[in-house]
Amino acid sequence: MSKLGIGVIGVGTLGRRHAENLRRAIPAAQLIAVADADGGRAKQVASELEIQHHFDNVEDLLEREDIQAVVVATPSRFHASVTRLAAVAGKHVFCEKPPALLMEEAESAMSAVAKAGVQFQIGFMRRYDPPYTRAKKLIEAGEIGEPILFKSIGRDRQPPPRSFFQGGINGTLFLDAAIHEFDLARWLMNDEVAEVHSFGGVRACPELAEFGDVDSAVVNMRFGRGGIGNVECLRKSNYGYDIRTEVVGSRGALEIGYLRQTAQLVLTSAGASYDTVDHWLVRFADAYLNELGYFVDAVLKEKPMQVDGQEGLRALAVCLAAERSHRESRPVALESSARLEGNTKNAAGLEIAR
Amino acid sequence: MSKLGIGVIGVGTLGRRHAENLRRAIPAAQLIAVADADGGRAKQVASELEIQHHFDNVEDLLEREDIQAVVVATPSRFHASVTRLAAVAGKHVFCEKPPALLMEEAESAMSAVAKAGVQFQIGFMRRYDPPYTRAKKLIEAGEIGEPILFKSIGRDRQPPPRSFFQGGINGTLFLDAAIHEFDLARWLMNDEVAEVHSFGGVRACPELAEFGDVDSAVVNMRFGRGGIGNVECLRKSNYGYDIRTEVVGSRGALEIGYLRQTAQLVLTSAGASYDTVDHWLVRFADAYLNELGYFVDAVLKEKPMQVDGQEGLRALAVCLAAERSHRESRPVALESSARLEGNTKNAAGLEIAR
């Protein structure tokens, strides 16, 4: 079986990691080229990873015939348009979350994907994280009975730099961060979110108010089959990168996540202490590798994607509803999951939160 | 200093524990009598605790002049009326939560307390639990900066028996259980709850639907100074009694609670396992003792109560708002904390959630 030729578009922190994984750790892939609007960065990454080709634009990369698939890791507001371009060029697409900042954009990109007949995976890496993967299996095996309650927190140690928020190019907290929790909610509860209610706060990072963003949010959820839940996101915990999820079922419960980074306890007269996870690239190193490994394998073997465009669209719908709830100070219902389930995969007509 | 003569009214599970603590573990108290509508139960407890007097009604106990204070541990719907009677009889009152099932009842009882000039403590025992007490101290010492996010879960292993729910004598989940979380929220955030939003569920104990109750709830909270939070309650975790609270501040965070009961890890080819806390009398044994110890000491030394009627009224107000939010499917604002703070201690005019 020949290798899958891949290009990586956008080589910031995460795109660079994807490129590195493709170059070093996924034998079935062949990293052909990287592109970045910052041509110097593209060049440096190519040099470090010992590959030949680098570009300062998307189009040149997409023209290469030895590239059959791309990884889209640009700023979020370009996700949809780059996905569309890549699909039109006949490339399979692995796209970072969120699929877009607006529902219409996401739907349009998914339409292009469907029309081109290429494969698409959205970057919900937690679905490939061993603790979460094992949780899903245990739930499916009935270990905790029927899931009835979902809780998840996502706390960053420090907020991204100011530039991250300028121009809204990455979406607010609800889109940029909470989307991971909402995807977990749908996946682990095996249900759709029917209604949400959010409160947001700006007491940790008051400077975010000027961007119309919040630094923290709690989002109540009601699921289609009657389960309930809550998601919390926080931009600045100050103590560590803290991702923890609980699913309570009718017969038991699962807790996923950990806090201690180094397997070491320091004991002094001040008590016991340990260090905490400090970065998402550390916490989810395996997950980032596994998700791309699956993508490459699925394209080569023409297997269906596990986390496809529909998964991206539905999580995005929850994000937008949660954001609207916060803005309008009221609960927001999502369209009936029945209808959602009736939709075809690229569901052009998907409407939510109206 | 002579001992404080005390009677215990209601000797079910918790009332019996209070009586035992007063008899055995609080030297400054002298347990004089117990009363219970079930006279046989009162007699048996008196016998086991080696005290002389037992009654099958409140009035006879209140008539004893050697009793200066009472512990009210009846079913919740009698809390307010028994408190009123005791106050009129000139007895200091320690009353289990909730102070009443309706705001008006609670206010009326507090008025009687104020008029009689007796002392009153509400049974929020967590405020006397060492981990929570230490948390409060650390917060006051500025250890985590300004509190900005409050999270708390309260999960019972199994729901109370069917009789507990009949006739609504103990209030719904929001009053009976969530009141502890709301009190913690106000206390640890050092702020008032300004608005709440609830979702409730009945998937763990569907039989509760017939009583108009829920088995689970998630309650979003917005605090007066801009903090946010969420409280979760569940009647049936099936795995243990699980009470955990987190307070995140601008500089750090605190987690309170534990799951493992016996300090023992069992390691077999199936992995590692340990047992879990199975009862609130175990988890909060120290707290139940400490709260009564404080009450006795405060009455004897004429010190102010730390958890007085106002604390009970305000937590009750949050409960009622959370319940209303669930029933009416909308966020419910509480009266401004400014006004609450302007009220006198027995605040006859306190109105909330209308």
Next chain:
Amino acid sequence: MSKLGIGVIGVGTLGRRHAENLRRAIPAAQLIAVADADGGRAKQVASELEIQHHFDNVEDLLEREDIQAVVVATPSRFHASVTRLAAVAGKHVFCEKPPALLMEEAESAMSAVAKAGVQFQIGFMRRYDPPYTRAKKLIEAGEIGEPILFKSIGRDRQPPPRSFFQGGINGTLFLDAAIHEFDLARWLMNDEVAEVHSFGGVRACPELAEFGDVDSAVVNMRFGRGGIGNVECLRKSNYGYDIRTEVVGSRGALEIGYLRQTAQLVLTSAGASYDTVDHWLVRFADAYLNELGYFVDAVLKEKPMQVDGQEGLRALAVCLAAERSHRESRPVALESSARLEGNTKNAAGLEIAR
């Protein structure tokens, strides 16, 4: 059933706790009197515990006919002689460990106990600690298969005061501290210690060298049926009171013990931290209560003691062998367990480690 009249001899830290437990928490006992060479201390304890009688000598206490049993909590070098006096006076005896500082003394005391036909319990409180009790049950139920490896550490936060070591009145580390570990070893392995080898150190508390004592020791053990193990004791951990035991069996293992005192995690930019157990009265509060509760119940109901004089003698034999190993720089074999098992309960002829 009438109550058991008890006197407590020696009301230092631990004796005082025993007295308090008897007075407040063990309804079947009636604390009649306390005695202490420091008559003022005896008087103060009597006053605080609201009992009438206190003495500055053993004899007067033993003369009281309303006292049927005594608790011996004097300095260790008096344990044997006070036990003998009490037995001769016809009192049942609960004696703190070690039973004596010399084998001959211990045997002589046990002979007196046997001759008087009174009951005797040695204060190995860990046998009544819930985690250890549950471990024993799991082992007996075959949960871990056949026990093959025993590990235990006992670390004090700080050494006792200088006065504790003067005159050797409490024995060295091997007798005073390691005896708990050796008793656990015998009990949990359900086997006798056949041979020991010790290394001792004085690097934590160099001042102990002048008393011929060590501050730390590691003791290798070989058991009668082929199991092996190691015990570690340390006078000064500086970080907390740390007692942890492991038993590995052919099918699994048990770990007993804990480090965190308050159920609270503090999270700051420096990482996660928690406090540690700081005192044996905290760690073993339940155990101290339970062991006396058993003693009182067993005397009243004429049940056999679970931790009798033989248990004390055998653990003492291991202590003395471990100490000899350290002094003579060689492994020391104990007498065959076969012979030990052939002995009668008060085994006057018990000889070890010569």
Next chain:
Amino acid sequence: MSKLGIGVIGVGTLGRRHAENLRRAIPAAQLIAVADADGGRAKQVASELEIQHHFDNVEDLLEREDIQAVVVATPSRFHASVTRLAAVAGKHVFCEKPPALLMEEAESAMSAVAKAGVQFQIGFMRRYDPPYTRAKKLIEAGEIGEPILFKSIGRDRQPPPRSFFQGGINGTLFLDAAIHEFDLARWLMNDEVAEVHSFGGVRACPELAEFGDVDSAVVNMRFGRGGIGNVECLRKSNYGYDIRTEVVGSRGALEIGYLRQTAQLVLTSAGASYDTVDHWLVRFADAYLNELGYFVDAVLKEKPMQVDGQEGLRALAVCLAAERSHRESRPVALESSARLEGNTKNAAGLEIAR
């Protein structure tokens, strides 16, 4: 800087992992060839790793001029002879532990290394494990004061297959397994082991008796500066791969190691449970990568090795002394560390445990 050409000799479980790391994860290395007495295995590994050259003997590999360094991962009894051959051929050597099964062999190999002027690293991968590395740094920074007590356990879930023990080709438990603990002891205590005493057992795997081996051992240690310690090894814990180390210092302590593999807690009516580490390739994945990364970097940059032949010789000396102690039922003193420290790096005259 050009890449370091490397060959891997022996591609069993661990050799294969080394080859994979060199091929995929260490950019500065170029894996040229693999060799294995089982030529088919060498061929398959070469194919999977997409490299051209594979051999069924050492000599052919050593002849290649594009190979500047080798990794020796043969059965232990060949370590010394292959090291010698490689050194004579002018190759730098990374050799798995133990350096040899006999002191003389190890010394002879180290002499050949010294004479050839090549670099040598011994595979004590724990020195490159992040928790252990951080522990060493904290100790050097004085965080726990002066180290006074060392404890370490190394438990395998299941013993190696029967073939592992046949012919003694890998040494007994003391050499094959305990060597890691002894190396940690020397490194973390920053001291030499002066005397050891061992007990061994065969109750977990009675079949090992026929090979003259034990399945478990406890080894008391006395260090040159007065510290003491104990090491425990077990071939069959049945519950997981359990490696934990403690260093107690005059001001505090460190605990290194962990038990839970997946960051997940399963809660059911039976209690709480989690899975355990099941394989050393999982626990020490980073360490295996880091140690080779250092080796490659050190050779290319002509930096001194951190874990050189002397470290291997000294740990081996402790192993042999511990084994002798077990066989001869007596404590065994090692040669004075003063003399050891006076030796040159390849210390031909090193004698121990006689």
